[in-house]
Amino acid sequence: MNVKNLKDRTLVSVIVPIYNAEQYLTACVDALLAQTYTYIEILLVDDGSKDRSGILCDEYAQRDSRVRVLHLQNGGVSRARNHALNVMKGEWVCFADADDEVTPYYVEHFVDAMEEGVDIIISEAVFVHEDGSRERLSYKSYGTLSLPEIFSDNELSAHGYACAKCYRIWPMSLVTHELPLRFPEEIRFSEDLIFVMQYLTVSPRAKYIPYADYIYYLRSGSASGRFFTFEMERSCFYKYIAQMNILSVISDIDLMQFSSSASILSMLFARVRNSMYIKKELSREERVNFYKNMAPEIRQIICDNSRGANMLVRLGYKLFMRGKHFKLMDWYFFFMIAIYYKKAS
Template structure:
């Protein structure tokens, strides 16, 4: 049995939960918060315009536990809810949680333990991805020691982390329907002096939820979010330090967007706008989606490569038509084409992490020009 750290218990933590018509999942979410082993916390339930039974559920939790505080905002905006929560929070550290997700009972305890140990501004943990339909579970792990230098690997979403509240003194979420996290979180991570990593999956993210905001996207918000991120990085004085990471993030988000919309359902004009803006950052990046890739490895590597590139048509089954070969770093086979080597996945359940590794290594050939020949 884990013993709660007495030194860690001196830090007050505020958990901010935006709520909008979440009655189907809210009990699960709030129960996971109520069951935290760490007790020095407050829970800010910010209802941004719910019309279902969410308010009643929050009231029931508030009656049983005085740490739960309910606020109602007549504005259907997750950004407004988060910003309000930041302003109301009394904790030295804050954490965000979506109302249809849940956290492990040791989430806050483990995160604050590493915060205390390393005097960290931010702590980040691994994630359980759970399919709401099938119940299938996969774990997304961070396998890089230098987390702070890997803005995209540290993840752009706000949940799954604990932050020193002062990081948000001059930072707020923009009023966007989608990608509002992208505009803020990487800048906050870049500005932090120390980021610690808890190598445990302590947050449960539920996929394939009907009517979930995170399951619906509007690509028109992507450029605005990334432009805002750039301005935030400039404002904090760290843009030049992280310019290559910014490029990687832009490509990653574009790849995610195109894949999310079933590969090609993104409007052509919309994609061209994204592409045009990207090329103002680095003209060499146009070659990134002109190349063909062939994956030489097990089924996981092949499937991961398919999801790591921008367009599905960039994957070829004939090695002769490929511009680059994707293989594991321990591969001893000789190829006549340039090779991009991927670290061997150290966890069989971490397909998400493998896909990130593949995308990261591909992008580095075009941004950092580490090695290899470039097609064009």
Template sequence: MFKKGKVSVIVPIYKVEKYIYRCLESIISQSYKDIEIILVDDGSPDNCGKIADHYQEIDQRIKVIHKENGGLSDARNFGMKEVTGEFTMFVDSDDWLEKDAIKVMINKIVKYKADVVQSAFYYAYEEQLLFDQRYYKQDNPPDIINNQLLMKELVINEKVKNFAWGKLYRSEIISGISFKKGVLFEDVFWAHQVMHRVEKFVLVNQPLYYYYQRDDSIVANYTPKNLDIIKGLIERHKFIERYYQNLAELSHKNILKMCLIHYNLLILNRKKDKSGIHRRNVQSYIRDNYTSFKKAISNDKELKGQLFLFSIHPFLLLLFLAVRKGLRRIKFLEKNEGLKRVEV
């Protein structure tokens, strides 16, 4: 039985000794006090386990679980088993919260009798914060979203994000839905199953979550394992076709966009795909689904052009994207504006 009004905060911990203090201090300092903090030490080889134990000693709301390393999904699944609160929140251990984050989200989920509340967030860098003003308007009231619109927004992944973090869930909504183990981008495999159960979703335009951006370059650190995101989108697409047929073309469009992005990343990381098997797999998938993709992007001039170039030869698309990037760099073409710098 979940305790009414209580919020369970799950924090998976692995090799984040540099960031963990900031994260935990932001949680224990929340203005909303009826919380339990479940720290899952996922076999971290640094001092994270000891740091977690120290916080458990000084704050009785904290419970620490030590386990063998199993990845982020496994750590979250362990944490979910310990939840006793009416509501659940996930916080990644290198991120942090505004002081009133939980209070604001609790007020909204109760006021609107919602199943899930999502807040806007900052992209947090060492020297700056960026706020995406394309999709969130800080002065606007909350958006109240029903299930059909919610699933559409989830597929678009602009206002409603696939991320597990940054949301407050009624614990019963996520009960029994585990994160898929052994994959990257585990949230893509998970979020649609949760949102399928949601009748009312509230989007708070006020940024309450700090999403930390490490200096790691996606190009420099790219591996074929990143292709898990395409697997997740394909798995979700089958779900969409079954329950939300009207969104199937939109889903296909996003899969195509992701395939093209990752094909180019594989080209830029040819040493990590020496045999070319991953590039061939992506190319084959696009070819096998070409008719469906073409139909799905019939109203998207830019994506139609990219698919056309790719179908002639993938390197034509790569050349086009490189030239466009160069033109934007010299300001011949306009850049896509939207991320507003916020003074720290």
């Protein structure tokens, strides 16, 4: 395909969900307006911000015709992204978070990589820690990869965020589970990963490019440090399992065999486990039933891939989960987590 012609005619939409991001928003939007590839539309989705974010968005729209502003009542990042997906005009879409930045080549490098038969393009990224140190995420393999390569070589399960990726829009219009492909609004953690995995069930290849144009700022107070309701955490856990099963069938290989995929499963289980005791929404019988109703192969994967957990968690799995002593397991984690969070407070 002639890249020049593609550049001349391909509109790329950039979606930015925004909630109380006044102090970061200018840097983010200015970076998007400075893109070397200019045939873009920037959708700023004000998700019911209580600060001046919405006003800043409107000011940008008045100054640059490429900026469109959507004002919503607060409903979460997935709802904000989905609303923008429903009204965007581009043939391709990429995402940016309001407290992050991009280089001037973020969109251009995606456009340069576009070709027939490739519907998702994935780039490197730079992570900026709170102490100012930077870490570049690089991949093992580049070019167009199959599902097994995506999960084994490049560990998609560990890098399933929505940003630093560019998606062709037409696969999102296909009906999956009776609905167009969108971010799951019923969960608030790892919704990006679930969305990317759902996309790969429709278009099971990805093209990796060696450019680190997305700059993530790792800040305290992120979703990874918060626990949501048991139903939200459990939904995410089982959605991950369901998507891994579907992708494993498509690729004709068990993708959960790869350590990064299994480690994410173990992490998501830990979030469900902790939410049961921290949120105090379930009775003891309900907690025990959750453990008991998990598939034996899932329990085995969790036990085998909890090396990142502390010694007491690993001991609890070894003593109680492996032996199916679920009532004892419930008592063990009930007291262990209560003591841990009492000390932490």
